[in-house]
Amino acid sequence: xxxxxxxxxxxxxxxxxxxxxxxxxxxxxxxxxxxxxxxxxxxxxxxxxxxxxxxxxxxxxxxxxxxxxxxxxxxxxxxxxxxxxxxxxxxxxxxxxxxxxxxxxxxxxxxxxxxxxxxxxxxxxxxxxxxxxxxxxxxxxxxxxxxxxxx
Numbered sequence: 739x740x741x742x743x744x745x746x747x748x749x750x751x752x753x754x755x756x757x758x759x760x761x762x763x764x765x766x767x768x769x770x771x772x773x774x775x776x777x778x779x780x781x782x783x784x785x786x787x788x789x790x791x792x793x794x795x796x797x798x799x800x801x802x803x804x805x806x807x808x809x810x811x812x813x814x815x816x817x818x819x820x821x822x823x824x825x826x827x828x829x830x831x832x833x834x835x836x837x838x839x840x841x842x843x844x845x846x847x848x849x850x851x852x853x854x855x856x857x858x859x860x861x862x863x864x865x866x867x868x869x870x871x872x873x874x875x876x877x878x879x880x881x882x883x884x885x886x887x888x889x
Contacts, residue, residue, distance in 0.1 A: 740793035754831050762834040763789065768804060771836040773848070776825040779839075782848040783856040785814070787836070799824050801838060818885050819844035845880050852878030 785803035801822035815821035822840040858875040
C-alpha cells in the first residue's frame with residue numbers, strides 16, 4: 739500500500755482550477771485512463787485505475803491499472819516486457835479522466851494481440867449497410883503466442 743496522499747474532493751473551483759490532484763472515481767472506485775504515446779500522441783489503450791493503481795503509477799513511474807475482469811492490479815508489460823514508462827499524467831478539468839503519456843519498453847507494442855495500439859481497427863460502413871471493422875495497422879509488432887504461449 740502506498741503512502742502517497744491524494745486529496746479529497748473539494749468545491750468546484752478548487753477541483754477545476756486548483757493545484758491539488760482530487761480525482762473523481764466512479765461508483766466502482768475507478769477512473770478512466772487514456773494512454774498515449776509520449777512522442778506521437780497516438781492513443782495506445784484505455785485502462786482504468788483505482789486510487790491505489792494511480793498512486794503506484796505516480797510513485798514508480800510505471801503504469802499500473804485495475805483489471806475489471808480479473809479484479810486485481812495489473813502492471814502493464816510485467817509479463818511481456820512492454821512496460822509503460824510514464825512521462826506525464828494529465829487530468830481533465832473536473833478530474834474524472836486521465837491521459838497517461840508513456841514510452842513503451844520492449845518491442846513497443848501495447849496490445850496483447852500483437853499490435854502497437856489496442857486501437858488497430860476502424861469502423862467502416864459497407865455498400866450493404868453492414869458495419870465492419872478494418873485494420874489501420876497492417877502488421878502486428880509481435881506474435882503473442884511466442885510471449886504468452888497461447889492464442
